[in-house]
Amino acid sequence: TGPFSAEAQDQVRAAELAIKEFNDAGGFNGRKAELLVRDDKLNPGEAATRTLELIEKDKVDYVVGSLSAATQLSINAVCKERKIIFNSISQSDAINEVKDWSIYTFHEALNPHMTAGAVARYAFPKFGKKIVYLTADYAYGHEMVRGFERAGKSLGATTLADIRHPLGTSDYSAFLPRIKALNPDILVLCNFGRDLVNSAKQCTDFGLKSSMKIITPVLLYTARQAGGPEAFEGILGGTSYYWGMEDRVPSAKAFNDKFRKAYNGIVPSDYGALGYAGILSVLQAVKNAKSTDTPRVIAAMEQLKYDWYKGPQFYRKCDHQSVQSVIVIESKSKNMKDKNDVFNVLAIDGPDEKTLRSCDELGHKA
Secondary structure (H helix, E strand, C coil): CCCCHHHHHHHHHHHHHHHHHHHHCCCECCECCCCCCCCCCCCHHHHHHHHHHHHHCCCCCEEEECCCHHHHHHHHHHHHHHCCEEEECCCCCHHHCCCCCCCCEEECCCCHHHHHHHHHHHHHHHHCCEEEEEEECCHHHHHHHHHHHHHHHHHCCEEEEEEEECCCCCCCCCCHHHHHHHCCCEEEEECCCHHHHHHHHHHHHCCHHHCCEEEEEECCHHHHHHHCHHHHCCCEEEECCCHHHHHCCHHHHHHHHHHHHHCCCCCCCHHHHHHHHHHHHHHHHHHHHCCCCHHHHHHHHHHCEECCCCCCEEECCCCCEEECCEEEEEECCCCCCCCCCCEEEEEEECCCHHHCCCCCCCCCCC
16 A cells, blocks of 8 residues: 555566466476465565564465655565565665675666666757656655766766655645756656656646656556556657567567466556566565575576566576566657557666666675
């Protein structure tokens, strides 16, 4: 529940699909996987309580989930202490850094550095170098700005302002005249979920698109569906997945078909797909390890080369970050084949360790 509930519910649907797929294929030595779902209410304290409950009372073997930088760090801290594998399926840079990381930490999602970097490399050379950020004032927003500024350095970009707003802001009218007066080439919306929907709508209504390009690090399928074609028209961003990749990525077609079949023809969202991959990676590692024993499963995950839904991926050894593609997309308002056909795929930035911060920089010593 909370501002990211649409994304969370899709993650659960995709997770159920992964569990069913594993069990239908015979599970592990005849043992079936069972999915337990808990609501962290987008609250780090609640996330820690529910994680502890799952480990102590429900005796779970593995934890997959989270949908904000703060909740995933909270879940990670509990799993680290209890020596339970946690595969995180939302964006965070901190989770890769040595102070928060542990051998039990895996990160299936993209991180802000990868996402913002790919979007900046695409957008800054095309649309201009003077940048204003409208930023949700919590870890996700701050990390995204840092990612854009870092990529922007080598591209000659300058920050005119980083304007912060509280998480869950519904009215952006106080910020818009200042953004207009600053007259940037690009406005970057560094926010998520309902905040992205509301800010995109109000920026559009205020007429900002006539004088600047609006981009966002993570252009959510669910946000675009909620906000509609006009609010998002021409907005460009990054994503870990878009169902429309199916015409060029065979595993995307296979995943979409399974999802459509299970859920009355609907297509999976970007964050939904992470619920599928996050679970399949752990379960495949159990099979490969021929064991549910945690150290063996960790070793198997470190060796895993996989393609569940978007092309090749693997976990980098030093920080267990999943190395994967970033898809750059733009929202469209016409020539849509159907209601799901909401983005054009502009570029696929392929999996490359060079787009990650170095192990050394994150504090992982060789």
